[in-house]
Structure formats: C-alpha cells, structure tokens
Amino acid sequence: MKGNEGPERLIRSHLQNVQPYAYVAPLEAATAESGVPADRIIKLDGNENPYGCSPLVKKALMEYPFYHIYPDSEQRELRQALQSYVGAPFESIIAGSGSDELIEFIMRLFIDPGDGVINCVPTFGMYQFSTAAWGGKVTAVPRDSSFAIDVAAVKKAAGKGAKIIFIASPNNPSGNVTPAEDILQLLELPAVVVLDEAYYEFSQKTLVPLVEQHENLIILRTFSKWAGLAGLRVGYGVFPSKIAKHLMSIKPPYNVNAAAQVAALQSLRDLEYLQGTIKAIVAERQRLFDKLARFPKLRPWPSEANFILCSVIDHDARSIYQELRRRGILIRYFDTPLLKECIRISVGKPEHTDALVAALSDILLE
Ligand SMILES: Cc1ncc(COP(=O)(O)O)c(C=O)c1O
Known part of the structure; x- marks a missing residue:
C-alpha cells in the first residue's frame, strides 16, 4: 500500500x-x-528535585522481591498510606503513572470528540495536549497580567458548555496560587474543575478538604516534584466518590508499576x-x-x-x-x-x- x-x-x-x-x-x-x-x-x-529521592526508596527498590509479579491493580497499600498524608478517604484516591496519566483518564472518562475544555493560559502543556489527543476542543482563557485566572472570562467561556476546567495551582510556569474564592466560584459551574496541585508541597496550600463537599472537584498531585520520583512516574488524584468509582472501572489494570508503588510508599514513610x-x-x-x-x-x-x-x-x-x-x-x-x-x-x-x-x-x- x-x-x-x-x-x-x-x-x-x-x-x-x-x-x-x-x-x-x-x-x-x-x-x-x-x-x-x-x-x-x-x-x-x-x-x-535536585536532592533526589529518599535513601529509604533506594534501599527498598534494591530489596523488593516481587518484580516478577504484577503489581496490585487496586494500589491498596499505596492508597491506604496516602489516606493520612492527603487527608482524604481511601475510595477517593487513585494513583496514576504520573499525574499526566490521570489527566488522560479524566479525558477518557469525560471527553467525546468536540467536547469543550477550558484552559487558563499560560499554563502546563498537558491539558491542551491531552484534550487534542481525545478530540476535545480547548478554549484558552488568558490569565491577567499577574497570571491570576480571569474568573468572569472562564465563567463566560463555560457558558458555552465546557465539560472540564483545568487550573494548575501553583501554576506552571508562573508559580502563583489561585485563591480558594476563585475556585469556589468555578465550582458553581456545571463543569468538572480539575485543580492540579503538583507543587502543593512547596506552597502548602490545598483544597483537598473541599472534594467531599463538591461533586465536581478533582485534585491532582504527584510524587515527581517533592519526593524526587519524576523518573519512576507516580501521581494520584483525589476524586469525588461517584467519579472515583467510574474512574476505577475504566482504569487499565497495573497502571502504576511495582517499583513506582514501592518508591511512593517508602517516600510516605520518610516524610x-x-x-x-x-x-x-x-x-x-x-x-x-x-x-x-x-x-x-x-x-x-x-x-x-x-x-x-x-x-x-x-x-x-x-x-x-x-x-x-x-x-x-x-x-x-x-x-x-x-x-x-x-x-x-x-x-x-x-x-x-x-x-x-x-x-x-x-x-x-x-
Ligand atoms: C502543573 C503540573 N502538573 C503535572 C505535572 C506532571 O506531573 P507528573 O510527573 O506526575 O506527570 C507537571 C510537570 O511539570 C506540572 O507542571
């Protein structure tokens, strides 16, 4: 041919x-x-992270005896350990091969070709990239001159029927945090708000406690930055219970490999x-x-x-x-x-x- x-x-x-x-x-x-x-x-x-991972991670990876066995598809040990670190229940936490993979899962769950996604630019490139890969339509809403999100403009854009609004907080590449009041306003919209807290450990500002009260708020986190595990690829999301259930049912089995699960667990033991x-x-x-x-x-x-x-x-x-x-x-x-x-x-x-x-x-x- x-x-x-x-x-x-x-x-x-x-x-x-x-x-x-x-x-x-x-x-x-x-x-x-x-x-x-x-x-x-x-x-x-x-x-x-220029300091790399915890020394306990290196030791545990050397000693782990079960690389020949598939990892736990339900990530039970990791999700259990994350409960107290994150302050959210087991059922609401799902891990991915980097938070990038969770962005893909969210797309898989919500986006049909032509569906709208709002992106507050300039921001992390994966939101645009994954939306395009799933055939969604990105509406780019520019941040203001200090990189704050333009809540009124996002609301206006969402009025045209967007399914997902992505906000990175702190934002990459500008480094600023979006105030909780702005997120609360966006949560009133009939869309899913994905709040990407990849840099939470450096800002110490989180809206995880809001997930239980808002069925349209998803928080994403990662071990790549604070725990020095970028090369092993492990992130997690905190999802409202109904979304978590659906996401678990479409997640491919074994999506977080054994080494990544061991490393993440050891990181949580060496806080x-x-x-x-x-x-x-x-x-x-x-x-x-x-x-x-x-x-x-x-x-x-x-x-x-x-x-x-x-x-x-x-x-x-x-x-x-x-x-x-x-x-x-x-x-x-x-x-x-x-x-x-x-x-x-x-x-x-x-x-x-x-x-x-x-x-x-x-x-x-x-
Ligand atoms: C805002 C934001 N989210 C997510 C990621 C990627 O995280 P992960 O390594 O867990 O896929 C990055 C990486 O640069 C980022 O800047």
Whole structure:
C-alpha cells in the first residue's frame, strides 16, 4: 500500500495533525551539545528535585522481591498510606503513572470528540495536549497580567458548555496560587474543575478538604516534584466518590508499576527526610529570587512552587537560554504571545544558584 491508501488513512481524523508535546530534552542531548559531562550539567529545566529521592526508596527498590509479579491493580497499600498524608478517604484516591496519566483518564472518562475544555493560559502543556489527543476542543482563557485566572472570562467561556476546567495551582510556569474564592466560584459551574496541585508541597496550600463537599472537584498531585520520583512516574488524584468509582472501572489494570508503588510508599514513610529537602528548596527559592531581582534586565515573578519565572527586559530570552546551555546550565525559555521573552528556572541546590548567577552576570555583562 502506498500514499493515502496506507494504514495512515485509518488513523482517527482528529489525530492526523496533533502537535507533539514539547517535552524537556534528556541530559544526554545537553551533554552532546555542550561537551559538559552529564554529572556536571546543572539541570534547572524540569522542576525536578535536585536532592533526589529518599535513601529509604533506594534501599527498598534494591530489596523488593516481587518484580516478577504484577503489581496490585487496586494500589491498596499505596492508597491506604496516602489516606493520612492527603487527608482524604481511601475510595477517593487513585494513583496514576504520573499525574499526566490521570489527566488522560479524566479525558477518557469525560471527553467525546468536540467536547469543550477550558484552559487558563499560560499554563502546563498537558491539558491542551491531552484534550487534542481525545478530540476535545480547548478554549484558552488568558490569565491577567499577574497570571491570576480571569474568573468572569472562564465563567463566560463555560457558558458555552465546557465539560472540564483545568487550573494548575501553583501554576506552571508562573508559580502563583489561585485563591480558594476563585475556585469556589468555578465550582458553581456545571463543569468538572480539575485543580492540579503538583507543587502543593512547596506552597502548602490545598483544597483537598473541599472534594467531599463538591461533586465536581478533582485534585491532582504527584510524587515527581517533592519526593524526587519524576523518573519512576507516580501521581494520584483525589476524586469525588461517584467519579472515583467510574474512574476505577475504566482504569487499565497495573497502571502504576511495582517499583513506582514501592518508591511512593517508602517516600510516605520518610516524610521527615523529604520535608527537610522541601524546606531547603523553599529557602533556596527565596535566595534565588533575591539574586535574580538584582539583575536590572530580569524581573522574577513571586513563586510558591519550585521554580521561578522571570521576564527578560531589553535582552533576548532565547540567547540567555542558549548561552547558559553552552555552559552546561539548563533552563526553559518562552517567547510566545502570552509569555514574551521569559525564562523559567527550577530551584536547585545553593551551588546551582551560585553557578547560574555567575553565568548570568557574564551573559548580561553585569
Ligand atoms: C502543573 C503540573 N502538573 C503535572 C505535572 C506532571 O506531573 P507528573 O510527573 O506526575 O506527570 C507537571 C510537570 O511539570 C506540572 O507542571
């Protein structure tokens, strides 16, 4: 078969031209480009945890004897352990292979081709990406000049029949938290509100207690950021009971692998250690902010997450990104209509901040 007679013609029409997700390039690519060895690269582009996971996780992964057996499809031990950490009942908690997978499950549950999804941009790219993959129609409602959500505009857009409203709080890439009053207003709408608290541990602000009172509120969380498990892929959601039941019934079996379940469980058993690293990151966030604010060409935005967005004034954000990359320091840059000339820097260890600031002084000639 050739040309449009081939199997490509059988691909669902809404997937013929989907934009791939703009993922963070692997370390090896940066090493190949810059010549800086992987262990000396300063990786501040993925909002990962520079301190890594708990030492108990490494030990438990070494000693786990059942890798040859399928993991518990119902994730009982993990969900039980999450109950007290999250403050929500067992039945309402469901884990995924990263919170990204839970976004996919939510789409699978609610979105028929053509259904509406509201996205408060600029924000995390998965909401747009997953909606497109499921044939939904995204209405992008811009945040205001301080990245607060425009509640009136969301309500207006929802009036046209949206099924899901996505809000990341703290938002990626701006780092600001959406106040509870705004979420409460959105919960009055006949739509499901997905509140993504991926960075909760760095903000300490959560609306989990509201899930029991609102049958249209879903909270998403992850072990990727605070627990240093991005590479193992484990996240969870807190769902109203009726939605949780349906979601459990469509979830593929064994979606969270055994290693991820072991690692997440051990993280919950080593909260003291992990809370120490969270504290270090929060303290370093302030130190990084103060240092960035001293550059006349940079305007850092206050952040309650583990990264800082910075507007670049009278300079090219892309060239800062490239110059840093050449020196083995990885950050993100944005130059889109909603994020003109911006860079986003994940909070690293103090020595990462120092190396970054020295390189920025050199690049910005200050
Ligand atoms: C707002 C937000 N939600 C979810 C995720 C992804 O989480 P996970 O690694 O659990 O898929 C990210 C990662 O950058 C994020 O910024």
